[in-house]
Structures are given as C-alpha cells and as structure tokens.
Amino acid sequence: MSVLITGTAGFIGFHTAKRFLEEGHKVVGYDGFTDYYDLTLKHKRVEILESYENFTSVVGMLENAHLLTETVETHKPEIVVHLAAQAGVRYSIENPSAYISSNVQGTFNLLEALRHNVPKHLLLASTSSVYGGNTVFPFEETARVGFPVSLYAATKSAGEAISHSYAGLFDIPTTCFRFFTVYGPWGRPDMALFKFVDRMLRGEEIEVYGNGAMSRDFTYIDDIVEGIVQLSRTVPVVGTGDSEVGELDSISPVAPWRVVNIAGGQPVPLMSFITAIENALGVEAKKTMLPMQAGDVTDTLASPELLEALTGFIPNTPLEEGISNFVDWYQEYHDDRN
Numbered sequence: 001m002s003v004l005i006t007g008t009a010g011f012i013g014f015h016t017a018k019r020f021l022e023e024g025h026k027v028v029g030y031d032g033f034t035d036y037y038d039l040t041l042k043h044k045r046v047e048i049l050e051s052y053e054n055f056t057s058v059v060g061m062l063e064n065a066h067l068l069t070e071t072v073e074t075h076k077p078e079i080v081v082h083l084a085a086q087a088g089v090r091y092s093i094e095n096p097s098a099y100i101s102s103n104v105q106g107t108f109n110l111l112e113a114l115r116h117n118v119p120k121h122l123l124l125a126s127t128s129s130v131y132g133g134n135t136v137f138p139f140e141e142t143a144r145v146g147f148p149v150s151l152y153a154a155t156k157s158a159g160e161a162i163s164h165s166y167a168g169l170f171d172i173p174t175t176c177f178r179f180f181t182v183y184g185p186w187g188r189p190d191m192a193l194f195k196f197v198d199r200m201l202r203g204e205e206i207e208v209y210g211n212g213a214m215s216r217d218f219t220y221i222d223d224i225v226e227g228i229v230q231l232s233r234t235v236p237v238v239g240t241g242d243s244e245v246g247e248l249d250s251i252s253p254v255a256p257w258r259v260v261n262i263a264g265g266q267p268v269p270l271m272s273f274i275t276a277i278e279n280a281l282g283v284e285a286k287k288t289m290l291p292m293q294a295g296d297v298t299d300t301l302a303s304p305e306l307l308e309a310l311t312g313f314i315p316n317t318p319l320e321e322g323i324s325n326f327v328d329w330y331q332e333y334h335d336d337r338n
Contacts, residue, residue, distance in 0.1 A: 004077035004119075006030045006062065006110065007084030008049060009042035011188050012125070012179070012224060016081055019225045021052040028075045030068070031084060032061035036091070037189045044333075045186060062106025069113040076117060079232055082110055082124045085156070088190055089129060089295045092152040103155035108162060115170040121235045122172050123228060124163050126259065128180040128217070128300045129153035138303040141178070141250035141259050150295035160259060168255030173235045177227065180263035180302050184221030184322055185329030193323065196277050196285065197330050205286040208270065212289060215267040215299045220322035223315030227262035230311035245309040263302035264315035276320050280327045 003020050007013035008029030017027050029049060033042055049055045056075070060067040062084055072080075086092075086102040107124070114122060131139045133147035148154040160176045167174040183193045196206045238256040251258045278285055292298070304314045 001025045001079060002028070002075055002077045003079045003081065004028045004030065004072065004075060005081045005083060007082075008057070009033055009046050010083060011186055012182060012221065013081075013083040014045040014049065014186055015184075015221050015225050016083065016228055017049050017055070019229060021049065021055055024054070026054045026056075027052075028056045028058060028071065028077065030058045030060060030071055033059060034061075034086075036086065036088070041186070041189070062102055062109055065109040065112065068109050069116075072113040072117045078120045080110075080114065080119045080122045081228060081232070082107065082122065085125065087152070087188070089150045089152050090293060091190070092150055092155075093294060096151050099151050099155045103152075104158050104162075107159040111163060111166040111172070114172055115166060118170065118172050120173065121232055122163070122167075122174045123232055124159060124174060124176045126156045126160050126176045126178045127153065128178050128261075128263070128302065129297075130157045130160070130178060131300070132297070137299070138265055138301040139261065140248075140303045141261060141306055142248075149297060152295070164252060164255055164257045167257040168238070168252070171256065173237070173256040175231050175234070175236060175257075176259040177231060177262045178259065178302075179224060180217040180219050180261065180300055182219050182221055182224050183326065185326055187221070187326065192273075193277070193326055194330070196274065197281065197327060200277065200281055200283045200285050203286075205288045206274070207290055208274070208287050209290050209296065210270070210292045210298060212271045212287075213298070214270045214296075215301075216270065216273070217263045217265065217267045217300045217302045218273065218319055218322070219263045219315050220317035223264065223317050224262055226313060227307060227311070227315065230313050231260060231307075234310045245306065248306045248309055250306065260307050260310065261302040261304060262307060262315065263304055265302050265304040267299065267301045268319055273319070276323050277327075279320070280323045
C-alpha cells in the first residue's frame with residue numbers, strides 16, 4: 001500500500017512513518033524542515049526513515065501547492081496522513097501568520113491536490129486544544145468546539161471544517177483525530193517533558209505554569225501511532241454510523257467524515273507528572289511557580305469511547321513507563337551528539 005505522510009521530520013510524523021514502513025508499506029514523506037526547533041533533531045529522524053528501502057523523502061512546504069500536487073499525482077497514495085503543521089499554543093501568540101499559512105493555507109493546498117486524486121482514506125491531525133473553553137468533561141467528539149482560546153486551536157478547528165466540506169463535495173473519506181498531550185522518545189524540544197528533563201539534568205529551574213494546578217490527558221507516542229494505524233482501516237461512509245457505536249459516533253450526516261479522540265481518558269495532575277520525571281531521573285526539580293499563560297487551559301480529559309468502539313483500542317501505556325522510555329532516549333541521543 002502507498003502512504004503519503006506529511007510532517008515526517010516531525011515527532012508524530014516520524015513515528016507514524018516508521019510504523020507503516022515496518023509493516024511493509026511504501027511511504028512518501030513530505031516535510032519542509034522549518035526551523036521552529038533544532039533542525040538536527042529533524043534530520044536525525046529522517047535519516048532513520050531513509051534507512052528503509054520503501055521510504056521516499058520530498059522536501060517542501062505545505063504552502064507550495066504545485067509541489068504538493070505533483071507529489072500526489074506522482075505517487076497516487078491510497079492513504080494520506082496529514083500531520084505537518086505549525087505546532088505550539090504559545091508560539092501562536094508570537095507568530096500568528098505562521099499558523100494561518102501552514103495550518104489553514106497548507107491544509108487547503110493538500111485538499112485541493114486530493115480532490116483530483118482521491119485516496120481511499122485521508123487522516124488529518126487535529127488537537128485537544130479545539131475543545132477550548134469547554135467545561136464539560138470528558139471531552140466528547142460530539143461536543144461543541146466553537147470557543148477556541150488560542151489561534152493554534154482556531155487554525156486546527158478550521159482544518160477540520162475545511163476537510164469536512166471537501167469530504168462532502170469531492171467524496172474524500174476523511175477521519176480527523178484529536179491528539180491529547182503527546183509525549184515520548186524523539187519528542188519536540190518545546191514540549192514540557194523535553195524541557196523539564198533538559199533543565200533538571202542541567203540543575204536549572206523548571207517553569208511550572210498555572211502554579212501547578214493543571215492536569216493533562218498525557219498520551220504516549222506509541223499509543224498515538226497505534227490509534228492512527230487502527231483508524232486508517234476504519235473508513236467513514238457518509239450518513240452511516242456503526243451500529244455498535246450508536247450515539248457516540250461523530251460521523252457526518254452529509255459527508256464521509258468523522259472526528260475521533262486519540263487518548264486514554266486518564267488525566268494526570270501536572271505535579272504528579274513532575275514527580276514521575278524526578279523519579280525517572282533521580283533528580284529533584286527546582287521549581288519556579290508561575291501563573292497560567294495566555295491560550296492555555298486548566299485541564300484536558302478525553303473520552304476514549306468512540307476510539308474503542310471503532311477500533312477496540314484504548315491508549316494504555318503507563319505514564320511512568322513512557323517517561324522512563326523518554327529519559328533513556330534523551331540520554332542516548334545527547335551522548336551520541338557529544
């Protein structure tokens with residue numbers, strides 16, 4: 001099977017591509033190698049992917065509509081996994097244009113390419129941030145998501161809406177998945193786990209926002225990838241819901257489109273997360289307690305019921321195991337660089 005994955009130099013894209021390659025599929029990776037964070041890390045990920053015979057790398061930005069279209073027409077992918085995006089809630093305040101350009105215009109460009117080369121299934125990454133100001137827990141896919149508190153969330157919500165219109169207009173079977181605080185080996189340097197481990201090993205203070213009174217539905221990277229792979233086999237059909245899913249289903253009544261949370265529904269208090277890192281490192285964190293930052297939310301908690309109903313799978317990697325795996329990778333990665 002031919003799979004096009006955007007964002008293969010990124011954290012989730014790298015792991016997803018590696019999984020499809022290990023299953024014997026042909027993978028075309030599309031990535032622009034932006035300098036949002038350390039390019040060395042991105043190149044190291046792609047070096048690993050290039051060791052697979054069935055991997056083809058295309059270097060280009062989502063904003064390059066011509067190259068995107070050429071890539072789709074050349075490789076005619078059966079499955080498309082759209083993971084490339086400008087990530088980060090806080091950075092969206094500093095550089096909002098990057099989010100409109102990548103997450104809105106870039107997603108539109110991909111959809112335009114696919115309307116003329118319709119795949120069997122398009123899978124598109126969204127985020128728990130789209131739930132925004134919702135105060136009803138757990139977050140269910142059928143909940144209203146019209147109150148984003150960051151531009152990042154707004155652009156990802158726009159991507160969902162645009163993909164729905166293209167799914168209906170051009171019969172592109174589409175599944176959007178909402179990620180919840182993904183962590184694990186090869187993670188991004190701007191994410192909390194990476195920053196905390198890095199600063200704690202240097203003996204520096206870590207910044208704890210919301211004065212520590214926050215919680216997140218942390219999801220280990222292998223569970224995210226398993227959810228993506230499982231959902232790739234579950235193609236939505238317009239106007240129908242799985243009889244076993246019933247009212248849980250977010251299937252559109254007018255398009256072959258649905259949205260699914262990928263998370264375990266097990267929120268962890270931020271301070272417990274930090275304690276788990278301390279235990280893995282054998283280092284006590286020096287903490288600077290700070291108020292909430294603009295664009296952040298206090299808590300996230302997913303309902304995993306639709307994911308389980310569709311695939312039989314619920315993310316279940318214990319936090320302590322996931323953090324230990326990250327610490328092992330972090331230390332090995334930095335030893336190799338020194």
